[in-house]
Amino acid sequence: MNDREDIDGLAAEYVLGTLDASERTAVAARRQREHDLDAAIGAWERRLAPLADAVAPLEPPRGLFARIEARLSDAGGAGQIVELQQRVKRWRNLAAAASAVAACLLVVMGVREMVRPQAPSSYVAVFQKDDVSPAFLLAVDLQTRTLSIRMVAAERQPGKSYQLWIATEQSGGVPQSLGLIEDRADITRTVLTSFDPAVVQTATFGVSLEPAGGSPTGRPTGPALHAKLIPSPK
Amino acid sequence: MEDAPETLEVASDEPSPLDNLNQSQDMQRLARCLDGLEPDKRDMVMLAYRQGLSREELAQRYDRPVPTIKTWLRRSLAQLRDCLGT
Numbered sequence: 001m002n003d004r005e006d007i008d009g010l011a012a013e014y015v016l017g018t019l020d021a022s023e024r025t026a027v028a029a030r031r032q033r034e035h036d037l038d039a040a041i042g043a044w045e046r047r048l049a050p051l052a053d054a055v056a057p058l059e060p061p062r063g064l065f066a067r068i069e070a071r072l073s074d075a076g077g078a079g080q081i082v083e084l085q086q087r088v089k090r091w092r093n094l095a096a097a098a099s100a101v102a103a104c105l106l107v108v109m110g111v112r113e114m115v116r117p118q119a120p121s122s123y124v125a126v127f128q129k130d131d132v133s134p135a136f137l138l139a140v141d142l143q144t145r146t147l148s149i150r151m152v153a154a155e156r157q158p159g160k161s162y163q164l165w166i167a168t169e170q171s172g173g174v175p176q177s178l179g180l181i182e183d184r185a186d187i188t189r190t191v192l193t194s195f196d197p198a199v200v201q202t203a204t205f206g207v208s209l210e211p212a213g214g215s216p217t218g219r220p221t222g223p224a225l226h227a228k229l230i231p232s233p234k
Numbered sequence: 235m236e237d238a239p240e241t242l243e244v245a246s247d248e249p250s251p252l253d254n255l256n257q258s259q260d261m262q263r264l265a266r267c268l269d270g271l272e273p274d275k276r277d278m279v280m281l282a283y284r285q286g287l288s289r290e291e292l293a294q295r296y297d298r299p300v301p302t303i304k305t306w307l308r309r310s311l312a313q314l315r316d317c318l319g320t
Contacts, residue, residue, distance in 0.1 A: 012311035013304075018282045018289050044311075047318055050261040051283050064280065067273060071295070 011040035015048055122232035125205050127225040129153045135225055136181070136207050138164075139232065142200060145192040149181055154207075163214050165206040165224075166192075168199045175206055180214050204228055267317035275310040282307065 013019050014027045031038040121143035129135035133153035140147045149164060165175035178191045192200055205227050208220035215221050268276050274296065281287045281295075289307070293300045 008315070009308040009311065012315070013307060016279065016282045016307065016311065017286055018292070018304075018307055020288065020290075043320065044315075047264070047315065047320060048283060050264045051280075064277060068277060068281075071277075 007034075007037050008040050008044075011037060012044050014041055015044040120231040123201065123229035124232045125227035125229050127154075127205075127207050127227045129225070136162075138205055138227065138229075140192065140200065140229055142197040145195065145197065145200070147178070147192055149207075151181065157209060159212050160222075161210050161212050161214055163208050163210045163220070165208065165220055166195070166200070166203050167206065168195070168203045170196075170199055173204075175220055177215070177218065178205075180210075181207065201229055263318060264314075267314050270317055271310050271313060275306055275313075278303070278306060279310055279314070 010027060014024065019027060027037070031041055121141055123140045123142065125138040125140070126134045127136040127138070135152060135154040137150045137152055138147060154162065162181040164178040164181055166178050167173050167175045206220060206224045208215070208224035209222035268279065271279070278292055278296070282292065287295070289300050289303045293303045296303065
């Protein structure tokens with residue numbers, strides 16, 4: 001009796017769908033081997049089939065939904081649902097508003113970015129040999145405080161060196177050596193790291209022709225070209 | 235089935251008028267038997283079958299421990315089976 005009822009109850013709950021996942025899996029496996037269980041499941045499927053019939057749904061017992069709703073509101077369920085729905089609406093509105101604000105900001109920032117040119121960090125200085133030919137091109141990156149200098153129309157003089165100088169307000173306009181301009185066409189140096197970028201930006205640069213190996217005095221001694229930094233054209 | 239001898243069944247996938255009649259008779263019988271359950275138990279069976287509520291969800295909804303829900307379900311189903319006589 002107990003066994004039979006247990007199997008029948010199990011089959012009934014299996015069809016009703018109230019078994020938990022592990023029980024359900026176990027029953028699904030057992031029915032392959034246990035004919036009694038399989039038959040009981042088949043019987044319950046037939047008994048409850050009218051409930052599942054979508055073509056002619058069973059009219060629910062009168063007042064069923066009213067009772068369910070009453071039970072829901074007794075438990076505070078309906079109230080909670082309404083409140084949750086309102087909350088969802090609020091969040092949705094908030095999210096929409098936030099998105100709109102973000103979109104506006106994006107536009108404003110984009111426009112500002114276009115209107116206000118970025119503070120340039122790349123500068124160049126052109127040392128003119130004559131009215132038409134640049135002798136040297138100096139490029140300075142204030143952000144990384146690196147410089148590179150390129151010989152353009154300048155020519156190597158035998159037994160001589162070109163030397164690069166910087167004269168700042170801080171040094172009272174006295175040139176300080178930034179080193180020799182070597183044979184390589186393009187050299188990059190980090191000799192500006194000890195200078196304030198604002199100072200570098202307003203400094204005067206010079207290239208002088210010195211004896212081989214550079215000025216013996218630490219000051220420019222030969223003919224010199226001078227130039228100031230201008231923002232690098234992009 | 236006693237009302238519908240097997241020889242009358244039509245060999246077709248479409249439900250015959252007789253099938254429909256049988257179906258609605260099955261439904262009416264089931265509805266009568268469901269009505270015989272206590273309202274709570276009937277709702278529980280309906281909620282489980284039609285809306286897929288688990289024992290745990292029913293336990294929450296009816297504010298009863300899960301084993302109690304299991305006992306209610308099994309008793310209700312046994313009562314239904316006895317009422318249907320099938």
